Amino acid sequence: MLIRKFNKNESGLNRFFGPLEAKIMDILWNNCEMTIKNVQQVLDREKGTNFNTVMTVMNRLVEKEILQKRTEGRSSLYKPVLSRDQFLHTQSKEMTNELMDEFGTVVVSHMLDALEDVDDDLVAKLEKKIKELKKDK
Known part of the structure; x- marks a missing residue:
């Protein structure tokens, strides 16, 4: 839905x-x-x-x-x-x-800009997810 x-x-x-x-x-x-x-x-x-x-x-x-x-x-x-x-x-x-x-990339850029205002745990989760994505490719 x-x-x-x-x-x-x-x-x-x-x-x-x-x-x-x-x-x-x-x-x-x-x-x-x-x-x-x-x-x-x-x-x-x-x-x-x-x-x-x-x-x-x-x-x-x-x-x-x-x-x-x-x-x-x-x-x-x-x-x-x-x-x-x-x-x-x-x-x-x-x-x-x-x-x-x-x-596409415009959204990614804006999401990265928004990370300046979030806590370190969220940034760490994002870094972990990016490493997993790179490893799977």
């Missing part, structure tokens, strides 16, 4: 989802499997959100294959297809691959 929408002016999950979608995903990632009513009740604690709106958004997330839906008795239970970490890993990898395919 690749999210085609990416909002560079947003932060966190709002880069991939609309505001309500992001809240719903956050709730489900923190609670695993829930009904629409359960999700709506959590949202109501923060800000009143209509049940039908929550239902529509959650069913659209099912259509986008971001949520799974299963029926238990008369209730429908929803849960994320991927964990939060798996989702972020998949999306960032896809975005990186697309940027590399389209912009």
